[in-house]
Amino acid sequence: MKKIKLFDPAIDEREVKKAVKTLMSGFWASGAGGGQVQEFEKNFKKFINSKSCVSVNSGTAALHLAAALCDIKGKEVILPSLSFVSTAHAIMYNGGIPVFVDVNPHTLCIDPEEIKKKISKKTRCIIPVHFGGMPADIKKIQKLSNSNIMIIEDAAHACGSEFNGKKIGSHGDFVCFSFHPVKNLAMPTGGLISINSHNYKKITEDLKSKRWCGISNRKYADYDVDKIGWNFYMNELSAAIGLVQLQKIKKMNNKRKSIAKIYDKELNASKKIPFTSTCAYHLYWICVRDRKIFRKKLLEKGIETGTHYKPIHQMSLYKKSVKLPLTEKIAKEIVTIPIHPNLTESQIDYIVKTANRFS
Ligand SMILES: Cc1ncc(COP(=O)(O)O)c(C=O)c1O
Numbered sequence: 001m002k003k004i005k006l007f008d009p010a011i012d013e014r015e016v017k018k019a020v021k022t023l024m025s026g027f028w029a030s031g032a033g034g035g036q037v038q039e040f041e042k043n044f045k046k047f048i049n050s051k052s053c054v055s056v057n058s059g060t061a062a063l064h065l066a067a068a069l070c071d072i073k074g075k076e077v078i079l080p081s082l083s084f085v086s087t088a089h090a091i092m093y094n095g096g097i098p099v100f101v102d103v104n105p106h107t108l109c110i111d112p113e114e115i116k117k118k119i120s121k122k123t124r125c126i127i128p129v130h131f132g133g134m135p136a137d138i139k140k141i142q143k144l145s146n147s148n149i150m151i152i153e154d155a156a157h158a159c160g161s162e163f164n165g166k167k168i169g170s171h172g173d174f175v176c177f178s179f180h181p182v183k184n185l186a187m188p189t190g191g192l193i194s195i196n197s198h199n200y201k202k203i204t205e206d207l208k209s210k211r212w213c214g215i216s217n218r219k220y221a222d223y224d225v226d227k228i229g230w231n232f233y234m235n236e237l238s239a240a241i242g243l244v245q246l247q248k249i250k251k252m253n254n255k256r257k258s259i260a261k262i263y264d265k266e267l268n269a270s271k272k273i274p275f276t277s278t279c280a281y282h283l284y285w286i287c288v289r290d291r292k293i294f295r296k297k298l299l300e301k302g303i304e305t306g307t308h309y310k311p312i313h314q315m316s317l318y319k320k321s322v323k324l325p326l327t328e329k330i331a332k333e334i335v336t337i338p339i340h341p342n343l344t345e346s347q348i349d350y351i352v353k354t355a356n357r358f359s
Pocket of ligand 1: 057058059060061083084086087129154156157178179180190191
């Protein structure tokens with residue numbers, strides 16, 4: 001039997017054709033961000049209905065640049081510990097101080113009540129993560145911000161998720177997406193920052209310069225460099241694949257939701273991600289009593305599973321005396337099971353039966 005993968009990008013001949021065409025064109029990348037990169041930004045902006053979009057070469061780069069806009073050096077930044085480590089690295093790259101807080105036990109998104117307890121005079125920024133695609137309560141979190149406290153949403157899991165009837169990416173000042181191959185919208189590598197702040201035009205220019213080594217004021221062959229920048233621009237091959245994926249995202253996310261609905265009804269796990277049509281279900285998590293045995297048994301039966309995530313505050317780089325009881329408990333029990341658009345009906349049925357047998 002073929003192994004059922006935990007993640008599997010859904011591609012067909014359309015992505016293949018576009019990728020080959022791009023390779024044959026010889027135009028593979030441009031720091032100036034023209035060509036298909038620009039087209040992808042335009043189409044993604046329309047998809048999420050945001051004011052502006054700047055693409056980059058990873059979700060990590062998107063978070064890095066967004067944090068670079070928030071003047072966090074020596075200041076505290078509040079984030080959940082239950083996330084991929086890039087959420088915290090973005091703070092460290094910019095000289096900020098990560099302050100980890102606990103999550104809501106139902107959604108596993110950052111708990112606004114816990115944020116309140118950790119806000120201090122040194123707080124400069126909050127980074128909620130839309131965990132697994134489940135929208136964090138941005139409205140409550142926005143109420144905690146002020147002219148001194150900015151919000152960067154980590155929407156790496158939330159391409160196509162919605163909050164209050166609008167797509168994630170259209171609410172906050174800075175919203176960061178990842179298009180890593182495992183994500184709902186897959187590219188070889190890619191990311192994007194959606195900008196909705198009042199000064200979005202200026203910020204867009206600033207980000208475009210920062211993603212290409214600080215280059216600005218380009219006129220013909222002449223240009224200036226007036227700030228430090230990075231080599232973070234998206235390449236044409238990623239954009240080409242992303243453009244096709246964007247045409248299919250609604251259908252792919254609907255498939256994820258239909259699988260989530262079946263899992264919600266049929267999985268016996270004591271605790272699992274809630275079902276809601278506003279979640280894009282990048283991940284489907286359940287809690288099990290003995291994760292080691294559960295994962296081993298499922299692998300023996302040909303089903304890949306994952307652990308998302310080991311909490312960041314338990315990594316040696318970030319180790320602190322902070323206690324996060326819910327995060328620490330969940331982190332021992334959480335397992336992610338396959339929920340990608342390539343799953344067949346019989347595979348979904350098999351996953352349900354096998355998970356129920358060993359959970
Ligand atoms: C929550 C979260 N934030 C950020 C990232 C970083 O994205 P990328 O891998 O595209 O750099 C990821 C990727 O796995 C993620 O899951």
